[in-house]
Structure formats: structure tokens, C-alpha cells
Amino acid sequence: MNKKYNISKYLAYLFLITVCLIWVVPMIFGFTTSFRSQGEVVNEGFRLLPVNWIVDNYMAILENTSSAPILRWIGNSLFISITHTLLVVVVISITGYGYSRMRFKGRDVLFFTLLGISFFPNVVNIIPLYRIVDILGWVNTPWAMIVPGLAGMGNIFLVRQFMKGVPKELDESARVDGASDFTIFFRIVLPLIKPVLIVGGLFSFIGSWNDFLWPVIVYTDVQKMPVTAGLLLLQDIYGNYQMVGQLMGSAILAIIPTLLLFLFAQKYFVSAINLNAGIKG
């Protein structure tokens, strides 16, 4: 019995280690290549580690602030993602409270109608959405990426579900004591739903940081675009692999912010994904 478990244990380890190697090698390759000179990349062929570590590529990347201002792009992305995330948390908490705690006629019908409409494939609304954003004067501004995503229903659904688990006795006794909805919301409910707000916030941050199709459509100004759209331009700017190190260095710089977020908030990510899929972790 034990022996059988041991064989399968080693098989599982072998498999997992192989998969993990395949998974990390591209990242390491991108990272180390960003420290190699073009001459070395061309002449030495594939090496996981550089012969000579150089930082020239990064110096060149940072100096190019006109056609590929990578720091500016990352700054744009940070502003967009942080602002979007904060607004998402505000919107989903007050709206979630409204749909789970306020009593008014047709509340659940309204909620599920909106939820149903939101399942409509978003490929259909993307062209008119561009027109609306254009009318609002938001093309080539951060608001094009910050505001439209606030209309989504997914996170509000999560908050509503989560609030159902918060005992109603708490707010009812406060209500008896004469507390208004605003007091109940800020003093009682908000502190209790913090976990689900962190989940909604994390997903919103990663989602807007990594969004690709929409920024490619709404940003044409090189100085205003977020980093995902900027990187699309790089293959041309750094001359179709004439400047491999700079290409890799830019990709690595773009990866760092979300990677740091993951390292600090790892446990929230796992519970976030499972909460989204309706699984108790």
C-alpha cells in the first residue's frame, strides 16, 4: 500500500518539476537576455546565462523617452489601474449594499435583469463604446480605461452574495437604535465585507493592468498609452530583433509591478479565484 503511494508520489514530483521548469525558463530567458549585448545574442546563440552581464540595454530603454517612454507607460498604467481599483471598491460596496440590504420594490428583479444583460457578449458593444468614450472626450486619456469598467456586474454579484452571509441582526438592531442606512453601511457592513472588497479590487487591478484589446483601440498618443499598448509598438521600434536586449528589458520592466503585487498579496489571489468560482477554499 505504502509502496504504491511512493511510486505515484515520485511520478507526481517528476511531472510537477518538469512543468515548473517549462514554466519558468521563458521568464528566466527573458530576464537574462535583457542583460546581454546584441552581439552576444547573435554570436553565442542560446544561453540561459549571459557571458557578460551588462546594463546598457536598461540605460538605453530609460533614455528613450520619445518613441518608447517605458517609465511613462508604466506610470500611466499605475495611475489607470490604481484609480480604477479604488473606484471599483467604492461602486461595488455601495451598490452591493443597495441590492442586498435596502428594501424597495422590484429590487431583485432589477438586479437579475442587469445581471442578465451583462452576459451579452461584449464584442458587440465595443465599437459603440468607443464612440461614447470619444463623445465624452476621453480618447487618449486615462478615463477611457478607468470608467467604463465600473459598470460591470460580476463584482457586485460577489459582494451581494457575500453580504447575504453577514447576519442581518447586526444592522437591524442598529436600525432599532435609530441608525440610518448611511451609518449602518459605513459603521457595520463595510468593515465586515472587507475580504470580498479586496478580492474585487485585486481582480480589477490585474484586469485593467493587463487589458490589451481596449487600450490598443483607444490610445494612439504614444505618451498617453498604458504599458500593454506600448509594448505592441516595440517590435517595430526596436527594429525587428535588431535590439533584442532592449526588447526583453522593456518586457521585464512591464512585468515587475504585477509580480510584486502577487508576492505581497498571494493568499488573497487564491481565495479570490475560488470565491469567483463559488468554491470555499
Add this chain to the structure above:
Amino acid sequence: MDKSKFSHWFFIGPHIILFVVFILIPSIYGVYASFTNWNLMTSPTWVGLDNYRTILTNQDSSFHHEFFNGMKNTLIFVGVSVPLMVAIPLVIASAIEHKKVKFKNFFQSIIYIPGLISISAAALIWSLIFNSQLGMMNNFFGADTVWTATQPYAWMTIFIMTVWGGIGGNMIIYRASISNVSQDLYESAEIDGAGPIRKFISVTLPSIRFPLIYTVVMTTAGSFNVFGQPLMMTNGGPRESTTVLMMYIRDLAFGSGQSIAGMASAMAVLLGMVILIISAAQYYVMNRNSA
């Protein structure tokens, strides 16, 4: 009591405005625009079913060719990537959840991290890996394949990158579901003489059917919107064999030259209908078979 009669609008009102402006109106307008001639800027002119007729039946039209080629390539992507994006994380999750395996969270993190990398950053790295002269693949295997410009290699680069960056979420869901399966079920299966594969098929899979249905439906719906990987890895080539429908829709509506947003909207509506029908069919079939 009177005061609270209207205060619910304070809580749900702002979001309703956002919803109407950024979801409801654009969705309705997207369907409306598909029946019009529209250049995105001036007001659209009604043309009835003309766009649909051109796309679906006019064999001389480039729109007809683009739609069917784009739909075919999108379906190839969905048909190959969805099974991979379900099966591979399922096997990895099972291995991680093996009773005696340690460092579970470490393995999970490594697999999950590429999902945090944006498509454009990942594509830059993968393009270099598959670059025919400088790339790791050809150097490593001593080959001289021009990966992104010959089939089936062009598709392979897209699938490899997609699986690498896209299975983390599903894997975490499967892991949590598998660890929630009652040990009693496995023990009684063992008493009946079931081996590991038998146990996986008759105990694990039925026990996690709801997360399975959820991930299959969500992964499929997401895969239909594929855009970034072919755009950056192959630019739709060779000879438009990896140009997916989203790429044509974007070019028609937002490409250089006159915008053909009405035609693009008709293609978008057709794609949307395919997504809805397939999602509904999947949900129906899987739910019925597992009940």
C-alpha cells in the same frame, strides 16, 4: 420611514447610470449599427439586412472572405485551446493535490505567475524564443524552423503561449475543488479495488462537475475573444491562416482608412451569437449528462 423610501437610489443610482451609459446603450447600439452603414463619426444610415447578406452570401466580397476565414480561425483556436486549458490544469492540480506531495503552494505559484504577465510582454518573450535565428527553440534543438511563418508551427506558438499564460486560474479552482472531495469516497473506491485512474474518473471528476462546467463555459467564452496572441506572435500569418475574427473586426472599425463600423458590428453580432449559443449548449449538455 419616508426618508428611506428614496435613499436606495443613492446606493444603486450611480451604478445604474454607469450601466446604462457603458453597457446597455453600447450593446443596443451595437446591434442597431449592424443594420446600418456607419463610419463611426457621422450618423449611420439604415441598410436593413444588407451587411448580413454581404457577409454571409456574397462570395465576391472581401467581407465574406474575412468573416469566414476569421470565424474558421477563431473556431480552430477555441477548439484546440479550450481542451488544453481544461485538461492540463486538471492534471497539474491532481498532481499537486497528491496526498504526499509537499510544497503545494510553491508549485501553484510558479504555474500561476505567467497569468499576471500581460499578453504583450509575454508575446515579446515568446516571439524571441521562437525567433528562427536568435531563438531558444531552434538553438536548443538544432533546428531551423521558421516558427511563426509556417503552419502548423504558427498555431503551435500561439497555443503554447496561451496555455503557459492562461491555465493558472483554472488550476487553482480545480485544486480547491479536488481538496474538498470527501476522503470517504476515495477509501470506499479503494475497497472496491479501484486504481488511481479509475478513482480519478469515477470519484474525482463527478465530484468536481460544477467547477468543471463553470471553467469550461468561462474558458470557451473567453477564448472566442482571442486577439492579442495571434496579433503579436504571427500578425495573423502565414497567409491569414491565424487571423482571428477579432482582428478583422478591429481593422474594419478602427484600422487605417475609412471606418466600416456597420459591417464590423454585423460581424461582432454574429460572433456574439455564436458565443451565446455555444455557451448555452455547453451548459445544457454538461449539466444534463452529469445530473
